[in-house]
Amino acid sequence: MAVTTSGTAVLTLPTDEQILITREFDAPKHLVYRAMTTPELVKRWWHANRGEVTVCEIDPRVGGKWRYVAVAHDGMEVGFHGEYRELVPDERIVTTEVYEGLPEGVTEEQGSTLNTATFTEADGRTTLTLLIQASSKASRDAIIDSGMEAGLQDALDLLEQVAVSLD
């Protein structure tokens, strides 16, 4: 059986408007790139084990659009879409990203981020860096808050399991 655990994602906040995520994979970069640009493959990992990816559309060319929708185990649906700005096969993907549930009064422009994924390979292993550039600190913080909600949901799910086991 292949060893699958290559490490955990490391998140840092380089500036007030940025989120930087770094992760190493035990695979060459052309495979990581393929897994991030092929709908059938994205569907298999983007759900983060919290539900199911129900929509995954990718048009991998500059100006091409993408859209992902996931339904969590509790039925909550989240959608994201964006447009590719730059695609260098096996090297770099630059795309905009907009959350489809932006609060009222927040325009797509304000709420969208510019995401740059960079792939570097050494000894058959790939380091992926994902830089998420928001338009303001408030919108950067809102993205991190969304993780808080996901985390909270995990906690509630666990609580439910515990509660059921006590029954």
Place this chain on the structure above:
Amino acid sequence: MARAATTADAFNAVAEPRRRQILDVLAGGERPVNDLVRQLRLAQPQVSKHLRVLREVGAVDVREEGRQRLYRLNGEALKPIHDWVKNYERLWSDRFDQLDLVLDELKQQEEEGDGSDD
């Protein structure tokens, strides 16, 4: 759940880049004010002002030693920030754990010589 925006919480205290620099320096150990003034190349009143904000939220502690005031980091006060970021980090960790599985399969396909097409 969105956090409340108050003026006196740790989130706000570390929103200021200079204050983050102070915390970075203090992460290396306890320091007198003069050290901070030198390392940050800021005027003492400014450093003192930032230190006051950090003290108010408990991010730094101070003690007197002779004529010096020594400042040190209080990691516990910064834990809410760590926790805040942790959840979003975990979302990506969980995604990438799934991606590992996909990559293993792609590698295997390549080794078997039938993985050149999607």
